[in-house]
Amino acid sequence: xxxxxxGPAASGKGTIARALAKHYGLPHLDTGLLYRAVGATVxxxxxxxxxxxxxxxxxxxxxxxxxxxxxxxxxxxxAASIVSAHPLVRAALLLRQKKFAHQPGGAVLxxxxxxxxxAPDADVKLFVKATPMIRAQRRHLELRKQGILASIDKxxxxxxxxxERDTKRSDAPMxxxxxxxxxxxxxxxxxxxxQRAIALVEARM
Ligand code: C5P
Numbered sequence: 001x002x003x004x005x006x007g008p009a010a011s012g013k014g015t016i017a018r019a020l021a022k023h024y025g026l027p028h029l030d031t032g033l034l035y036r037a038v039g040a041t042v043x044x045x046x047x048x049x050x051x052x053x054x055x056x057x058x059x060x061x062x063x064x065x066x067x068x069x070x071x072x073x074x075x076x077x078x079a080a081s082i083v084s085a086h087p088l089v090r091a092a093l094l095l096r097q098k099k100f101a102h103q104p105g106g107a108v109l110x111x112x113x114x115x116x117x118x119a120p121d122a123d124v125k126l127f128v129k130a131t132p133m134i135r136a137q138r139r140h141l142e143l144r145k146q147g148i149l150a151s152i153d154k155x156x157x158x159x160x161x162x163x164e165r166d167t168k169r170s171d172a173p174m175x176x177x178x179x180x181x182x183x184x185x186x187x188x189x190x191x192x193x194x195q196r197a198i199a200l201v202e203a204r205m
Contacts, residue, residue, distance in 0.1 A: 001024065001123045002102070002106050002119050003020055003123065004101075004124070005020070005109070005128060006112055006116075006126070008159075009077065009163070010138045010139045010142075010159055012188075012193050014030055014032070015190055015193070016128055016185075017110035019194040019197070020198065024201075027100070027103070027107050028109070029101075029108075029110075031097055031114065032080065032110070033066050034066075034067040035093070036072075036076045036079075037065045037071060037077050038079060039079025039084075040065070040079065042058045043063070043076070049083045050082055055082075055089045056088045058090040078158070081110065084141055085171070092177075098118055098119070101118055112174035113172040113174065116175060120177070121205070124200070124204045124205070125179055126181055127180040129184055129185070130184065130185045132159055132163065143155065181200045
């Protein structure tokens with residue numbers, strides 16, 4: 001069984017994908033980490049994320065980097081969203097994601113283009129969303145827990161900029177697949193969102 005979970009930043013898609021993987025005993029891939037690894041490598045080497053050649057040169061990172069907490073920072077997320085617009089970067093990461101999705105026994109993947117590009121044949125597709133303000137409030141809280149103080153306006157601005165880049169790029173833009181179920185987590189607790197996701201999976205199996 002392949003479960004594709006797509007959606008924007010701080011929509012809850014990662015939490016839901018992890019919970020589904022645990023519930024069904026499936027391996028899980030957070031595909032955003034791959035783009036974050038490319039973005040972080042570009043920044044570490046003082047290269048320019050908007051330059052396609054610089055970004056492509058940063059695609060052969062060591063897998064151990066995927067466990068680095070530095071990938072979770074706002075800077076890595078922003079760089080990820082810039083490098084992810086380059087078609088050659090997406091092409092460099094494509095096969096790895098397709099292989100993960102199509103391994104024997106199935107898998108859960110979350111990202112922006114899982115249901116549309118990586119696994120259009122997924123058995124279940126979810127598109128997770130929440131209002132920009134609610135996503136900004138969640139991110140703001142997360143940042144505060146990490147001791148990072150940023151105004152809610154700044155966080156909201158960053159979220160909107162990221163959405164804009166992810167939906168407007170020409171190659172594999174973020175969009176709800178036609179056959180994806182929509183899950184709006186704006187007014188749901190984490191538990192309620194996970195239960196709703198399981199119910200949607202069950203209804204489509
Ligand atoms: O999901 P996360 O916020 O970690 O993703 C970081 C960035 O990576 C996104 O803003 C997006 O630009 C890019 N990404 C993508 N395709 C995916 C997953 C992430 O373009 N499948």
